[in-house]
Amino acid sequence: MSQKAIIFDLDGVIVDTAKFHFLAWKKLANDLGFDFTKEQNEELKGVSRVDSLKKILNWGNKELSEEEFNRQMQLKNENYLSYVNEMDKGEVLPGVQKVLDYLEENNIPYALGSASKNARHILEKIDLKDGFSAIVDGTDVSKAKPDPEVFLIAAEKLNVAPQKCIVFEDSVAGVQAANKGEMTSIGIGEEKTLQEADYIFNDFTEISIEFLKNLLQK
Template identity: 55%
Template sequence: MNADFLGRRIIIKFKNINMTKIKACIFDLDGVIVDTAKFHYIAWKELADEMGFEFTVEDNERLKGVSRMTSLDILLSIGKVNKSEDEKLALATRKNENYLTYILKMGPEEILPGTKAFLDTLKEEGVRIALGSASKNAMTILERLKLTNYFEAIIDGTKVSKAKPDPEVFLKAAEALGVQPDNCVVFEDAEAGVEAALSGGMKCVGIGKADVLGKAHLIIDGLHQMNMQKLYALNEK
């Protein structure tokens, strides 16, 4: 057998073995697949206005990727407001009711650029797909976007007890898919989410600004910049 031909076969075989390391992609929802941050901000600001303090867009960045009750605690700390546990539950419920009025008006046009194309490519390549989101409204949002069928596993805020940066949501997603954590890539737009992915032993693609997501293995502006070549290149990082 020709030595050059044999060499090429070995290289191709090695590449194929290497590429199979990444078997699943786990996506955060808000800021990755759809931009609901604007609706969260409006709903939280309504609560802050009621309590008589300012809540800015910059303040809202601190709430990305964390649970509703943790977000409320951050909001109350900004306003230096103390509330009982019962009062907190009532405030969180009211915020969610306000938020739902906005997301129930959403449609597929709200899907961020490149998302469907990349999800389609993953399916064609046989890469497993899951959602790992702190949102308790994830199913409602996916249904409004008509994206539910893309995800083999959906782990949201109703299925976890620990907020990011704890890796619980991503580890449960990997478990639901039957894939080991080190074979998973997480797509996140929040610092807490990046920390969660890394502490869970997964690769992470940060979507957003490098000064916030600097620990991610790869940083992009959005899924419109993602492709299989970049995905498989994460094996080397």
């Protein structure tokens, strides 16, 4: 079989840092005098930090100077990182390790394709960094998902054609990016949200090794 490869998103796929983003954004909103809900946080999945803050300010009917905007972005990231720094291997989502072990045992290369600028740091904290053949994060790209740039760069680094790549994603924008890149998309999360994905699972515990094997041999 010709070589296939896997590309993973990070947040909501390998680990759930969404809860840390939520707490950090909530603190920012509260400090600025308004509330921020979990429902609103869902709408920020896959959205860049700058665009997320713009959305939140819009929800709170708040305008900031450019200087204050940048200061708030930095504060949010510092708060987020304080949570991230407490992470360890126990934060890896159920079922993920089983898939990674299978890929390593069968010499199938895998990469990270994440919008997060903290991706490398997070992978170090959860002790998974060394297994990845390539890591592409927010510091390597200029275009946000649903643009496929992050996945196309990952495919290039893996030296595998985009059509031979399988992408695990939990956001609509991420699934759209994989599809635009002509890759196989696997949505992790709710079916009603991720219906554009080629395959959908609630989480990695639902993914059998048999399914993975068949997909890699297709």
